[in-house]
Amino acid sequence: MSERYTMETVSHKNAFRRLLGYMKPHKKALAGAFTMLIIATAADVLGPILAKVFIDSFLMPRRFDPLPLTILIVSFILIYVVSAFMHYFQLISFQKIALKIIQQLRVDVFGKVQHLGLTFFDQTPGGSLVSRITNDTEAIKDLYVSVLSTFVQSITLLIGIFIGMFSLDVKLTLICLVIFPIIFILMQVYRHFSSKVYMMTRQKLSQLNAKLNESLQGMNMIQAMRQEMRLKKEFGAINGQHFGAMMKSIRLNSLMLRPAVYTLYLLVLIITLSFFGIQSFGTIIEVGVLYAFVNYLDQFFEPINSMMMQLSRFQQALVSAERVFGLLDDHRMAPVKAGEETPSINEGMVEFENVSFSYDGKTDILKNISFTAKPGETVALVGHTGSGKSSIINLLMRFYPINRGKITIDGAPLQSFYDDELRRKVGLVLQDSFLFVGDIKSNIRLSCDHISDEEVVEAAEFVQADTFIEKLPGKYDEPIGERGATLSSGQRQLLSFARTMALNPKILVLDEATASVDTETEEAIQEALKKMRKGRTTIAIAHRLSTIQDADQILVLHKGEIVERGTHQELLGLKGLYHKMYMLQKGDDLNKNLRCLATRSGESS
């Protein structure tokens, strides 16, 4: 499986610049953390110098004057105490800043996702989004927590070490400088390969999450259709690919990090010892200087190693940042208000004028759709599956931008309405009524604080949802699990009706439920729908023609076009597609009733 969707791409440089931008609000705290880091590092560098003074001025000449020795020992202890404290506090400061930045980044990403259009979600697997919001931001956290601080610490330490080395022996230090270009090349090579490998591991992790998400979402179907083995195999395959990518990364790190740097260290150590060895033929060398130099070399390769190791994290953070900023820059936004006017919906007149639409910009799914729903009228959309009924609703709800033609409400273009006005005055009831984790009350009110408890109850009573709510142990406070899994589909439908009615919309958009519910609930649903439609302009998708016989206008769709229109009687008279569909459904209903009667008589005999 490949990531078939494409998102905006952000260059490494751009991503890095934007990551630094997130640090701006924390300038002061960062300055404090860096100061502590530099003090701690300076203390680390001073250590060997004091050791050298002890060896050359006290140990070798065997002179232990109490006062200077005490001062030296106290300084030594003091330096290490300061270093320990500073290391502790700088670490906490960096972590805190990093967590705050990541918190902000996640809020930004989540906020962005909420405003992306449905086109984006049609093309992006949910699991991959989760991966961006959690795993990728976590990888970016490392940049702030360890990468930046390690780089500053290492560079400060390197400068300090060089000053120390220069103070000991200028010639030898200059020779040692030769290794810098080698280190630089090593870093570049590592960066080049690790970037590729890391991008691959990230993609595989993303696909792993997408697969997991898909499996969890469709668990009932998977179990019902016995798909467990297939999904296990598919998951196993992606997991295997992820393992392979991770192993590549581990192999690269094992080769390029410690061993390569250690080889360099040995090389420089050999040069240094040879240098002192050759020098010892001519002059007496100071043991303290030799000790301090070797100590510095030891210390010198530690920051190099740390930087090399952080380089992989840096690379990971950059790749993750590219993915996160790619998401933040995605332009597939949900359509929003355009223009200066601020119309409101008072009458509820809906008009489609020559509307054509395509999801992919290639194939027209809707072709020249024109109709008018006068205030209070019911317009029903019927047609075979895939004929374009839901697409009409998608456009009316402004889920997708209109390609061609015009949709108006009360004479004003759909694009000119504020989201709030549209969502309050146009009530949508979908087949699959999505319920949120919370309780019955919060699912009806949907955080519209102006809806009082009484209005919540009224709405429930209006659609007759109160009958089942009153039977629940917690009544209106009864908790609801994810997606309302603890309720039946009929109960979920009634709750979503109540939710819509609580807002008292002017226009109703209904996608009639096809799920089978018991006769009692079915009656309650149909009764509720009838009441809801009264006095409201209604655009309804009808799968069962029996439920919309009283509609003012029925539009029959076929392959994205309106092929017939009229009232139920008019359409039957046409003896066209509608007539055919009606007769077929009637036959089906008759068969069902006969089967039902036969079963009942079988039971009673």
Ligand SMILES: Nc1ncnc2c1ncn2[C@@H]1O[C@H](COP(=O)(O)OP(=O)(O)OP(=O)(O)O)[C@@H](O)[C@H]1O
């Ligand atoms: N999000 C989408 N992206 C791309 N194509 C889509 C999308 N939604 C629907 N389509 C396509 O548009 C066409 C019309 O689909 P639509 O859902 O409007 O039909 P429908 O009449 O509502 O069908 P049903 O009765 O089965 O719900 C179909 O060919 C479908 O494949």
